[in-house]
Amino acid sequence: xxxxxxxxxALIDRHYQRLLTDWLACQKRDAKLGDAQRESEAREFARRxxxxxxxxxxxxxxxxxxxxxxxxMRELLDELSRARLVQGFSPSETATFVLSLKEPLFELLRRExxxxxxxxxxxxxxxxxxxxxxxxYTTESYVRTREEVIRRQxxxxxxLSTPVVELWDGVLALPLIGTLDSARTQIVMESLLExxxxxGAEIAIIDITGVPTVDTLVAQxxxxxxxxxxxxxxxxxxxxxxxxxxxxxxxxxLELNVISKATMSSALALxxxxxxxxxxxxxxxxxxxxx
Amino acid sequence: MAEIPxxxxxxxxxxxxQVDMHDRLALALQDDLTERIVADHARGVMIDISALEIxxxxxxxxxxxxxxxxxxxxxxxxxxxxxxxVAITLVELGLGLxxxxxxxxxxxxxxxxxxxxxxxxxxxxxx
Numbered sequence: 001x002x003x004x005x006x007x008x009x010a011l012i013d014r015h016y017q018r019l020l021t022d023w024l025a026c027q028k029r030d031a032k033l034g035d036a037q038r039e040s041e042a043r044e045f046a047r048r049x050x051x052x053x054x055x056x057x058x059x060x061x062x063x064x065x066x067x068x069x070x071x072x073m074r075e076l077l078d079e080l081s082r083a084r085l086v087q088g089f090s091p092s093e094t095a096t097f098v099l100s101l102k103e104p105l106f107e108l109l110r111r112e113x114x115x116x117x118x119x120x121x122x123x124x125x126x127x128x129x130x131x132x133x134x135x136x137y138t139t140e141s142y143v144r145t146r147e148e149v150i151r152r153q154x155x156x157x158x159x160l161s162t163p164v165v166e167l168w169d170g171v172l173a174l175p176l177i178g179t180l181d182s183a184r185t186q187i188v189m190e191s192l193l194e195x196x197x198x199x200g201a202e203i204a205i206i207d208i209t210g211v212p213t214v215d216t217l218v219a220q221x222x223x224x225x226x227x228x229x230x231x232x233x234x235x236x237x238x239x240x241x242x243x244x245x246x247x248x249x250x251x252x253x254l255e256l257n258v259i260s261k262a263t264m265s266s267a268l269a270l271x272x273x274x275x276x277x278x279x280x281x282x283x284x285x286x287x288x289x290x291x
Numbered sequence: 292m293a294e295i296p297x298x299x300x301x302x303x304x305x306x307x308x309q310v311d312m313h314d315r316l317a318l319a320l321q322d323d324l325t326e327r328i329v330a331d332h333a334r335g336v337m338i339d340i341s342a343l344e345i346x347x348x349x350x351x352x353x354x355x356x357x358x359x360x361x362x363x364x365x366x367x368x369x370x371x372x373x374x375x376x377v378a379i380t381l382v383e384l385g386l387g388l389x390x391x392x393x394x395x396x397x398x399x400x401x402x403x404x405x406x407x408x409x410x411x412x413x414x415x416x417x418x
Contacts, residue, residue, distance in 0.1 A: 186379075193375030200395055227387040231378040233371065233394035233403075 007119075008127050011112055012105070013054050020050055022104035027097065038087070045080050045097070052076060065137055074141075077134065081142040085149075094142050098135040102128065162188050164195040171271045172201045172234075173264070177210035185221040189228050196234045203271040204229050207264050209240030219254045226258050235259075235274070239267035295320050297327050303335040303404055304328065304366075305397070309342040317353045324357060328364045335404035336361045339397060341372025351386040358391040367392060367407045371400035 012019060023046055028039065052073050065074065077098075084094040105127055113119050162184065165173045174192055178184075192204060206225065211218065226236040238260040241249075249256065261267040272279060295316065298305040304327055306320070327333065338354060340346065358368035369392045373381075381388065392407075394400035 189379055189382075190375065193378055196395065197375060200399070202395070202399070224382045228375075228378040228382045231370075231373050231381060231388060231393050232375065233373075233396075233399060 007113070008105075008109070008123050008130075009053065009056070011108055012050065015108055015112075016050060016054060019104055019108060020046060022107065023050075023101055026100045026103050041083065042097070045076070045083075048076055049098075049101075065133065073134070074137070077138045078141045078145075081138050082145050085142055085145050091139050091142050095135045095139045098131055098138050102131055105131075158184060158187055162191055164191050166195075166199055166201070167205065167268060168272065168275075168277070170199070170201050170203065170275050171268065172196065172199065172204045173207060173268075174204060175207045175210065175240075175264075179213070180211060180218045180221045182221070185225060189225050192225065192229060193232055196229060196232045202234055203237065203274060204234050205237045205239055205264065205267045205271060207240040207267075208238065208245070209242070209264070211245075214245050214248055214254075216252055216254065219249070219252070219256065223256060223258075226256075237261060237267045237270060239264045295323075297323055299327075299331055299333070300337075300401070302331070302333055302408075303337060303401065304331065304333045305337045305339065307339040307342070312350050312353065317349075321353075321357060321360065325360055325364065328361060328366050333366050334408050335401075336366050336368045337397060337400045337404065338368065338370050339372045339400075340370060340377070341374070341396075343377065344374070346373075346377045346381060348384055348386060351381060351384070351388060354388060355390050362390075367404055369394050369400040369403055371395070371397055 024039075024043055027042055027046070055072075056069075064070070080097065081094050084097070106124055109120060109123050109127070113123065157178075163175065165175065167173045172192070172195055174188065176188065180188070195201065196204065206222065208214065208222070214222075222238070226238075229236050236258055238256065238258050239262070241260055241262060259270070261270060269279075293310055293316070295306060295308060295310070298307075304324065306324065310316070324336065328336065336357070338357065340350075340354075343350070354368075354370055361368045370388065371394045373393065392403060394403045
């Protein structure tokens, strides 16, 4: 059996150069590789892919792609799908790289053992199984890489979007951008409470100008943040409530039980008054005594 | 059984909880505290929980009870020194401690009590 299986491999080994040229021609026709740099990269991957096939003694080792002896092939396909992902290829275009080997390979088989119909069918079946498996692995790897990218971006977004700003001595501002889900609320809460401890602030202004919608869940998260800050001895002022959001809050019957201001500036004015500070317009105060 | 000391600062009482609370200790503290409020004519009670890493619903209820009792005896209760992790846990448990005033540390707690007492006496004068 293993003798039969290695017929494909022996043919690949013997007609390596020609197969490579044919394969690249196929890819060029199908995938519209475009510029020269991409083409040379595709050539490099194709060369390494065939080298890898040549190197292995029998196709049986690819029955289980997770096996340690398949590690070089796995790495090659991982690298390929990562490179294609970065260049903006779709998953099917990426898998086509492997699957497009079928055409030149079957052509080769037909040329070499075309007179033996039974042998030809068997070899084609073996080669199809192998290439399908490798193609599927490439797609899987592509999806896995994409998921990694998404996860990393999510994490970066979390860190980016939760700054706590010290507006004045004892006044913190928390400008929220984007939707508040449970994970973000947790991070917002933690960073706000940490800053309350380090700065000794007594007032925190939570600005929701950048929050697109306020539903019951977001409101609940806001209430949690506000009561946690209150437990730490800081009062919260909610600001940046857009007209539509005010309507939504009333329609949903939400009870926020917090001082709210339409804009950040009026919230800051209230915070300054609460902490006993006065902002004076110099021109006016200079004019005042003259009256 | 360990006893929780109650310190007098001016017309305020300071209770610093540094050991694990259990039923009997909590009851003893409530007894001691109410007696001291009456005996010392205290106007404010500060409960410092900065040493507590875990505050469960039991301690939460105890704090609420103490605040309610003090209010009856005309003293304001301020809980001070809560850690961020404790605050988050209490909120997740649904315990907002709505009946209790809070402050970041003893300093601010004392200032808050002063402010409340002063505004109370202002109201009284106006009446």
